[in-house]
């Protein structure tokens with residue numbers, strides 16, 4: 316099974332149980348549909364970061380109070396603002412399938428989530444390569460709304476990336492993103508070589524890490 320297929324199986328809640336053949340066939344079919352319909356786009360920009368206190372982080376116009384983000388970014392002198400989307404074609408596909416086949420729509424939702432994670436990991440790997448050339452190493456992605464990082468910062472983050480123009484990503488007053496299969500995040504960068512996996516702290520073996528998000 317491909318990595319994204321394994322992720323989709325996990326999102327569907329199979330846990331350690333083997334996935335049945337019919338679901339696996341639906342997963343494979345869904346990824347084929349996604350590969351055809353997705354218009355993946357991403358944007359990132361590097362900013363200086365200042366940590367005024369353990370729980371206060373200043374990035375350009377962003378003044379963030381968050382203990383969990385503060386812990387995760389400790390020791391970073393740069394931060395990458397990141398946005399990515401699978402595009403409106405995927406939303407249209409999910410809506411279309413939902414009208415006729417709810418089981419397939421559920422599988423498609425899981426596959427789209429896995430595809431988005433996979434795409435973000437791929438983008439992050441490229442960013443990590445460029446940052447390493449200047450001797451900086453990335454921390455895991457940290458999205459507004461995660462832990463005590465207030466989702467309201469998503470608006471400023473999207474403005475700083477000019478997301479509407481650069482990747483066609485907008486947000487409603489209730490912070491829902493359009494297209495829905497999209498991500499915004501901060502990625503810390505510092506001189507400390509941590510070897511963080513792109514997939515983040517949840518998959519990392521260093522359970523005693525002081526920077527765990």
Ligand code: SF4
Nearest residue numbers: 511515516519524526
């Ligand atoms: S727990 Fe792992 S992924 Fe998370 S910050 Fe520490 S080293 Fe990085």
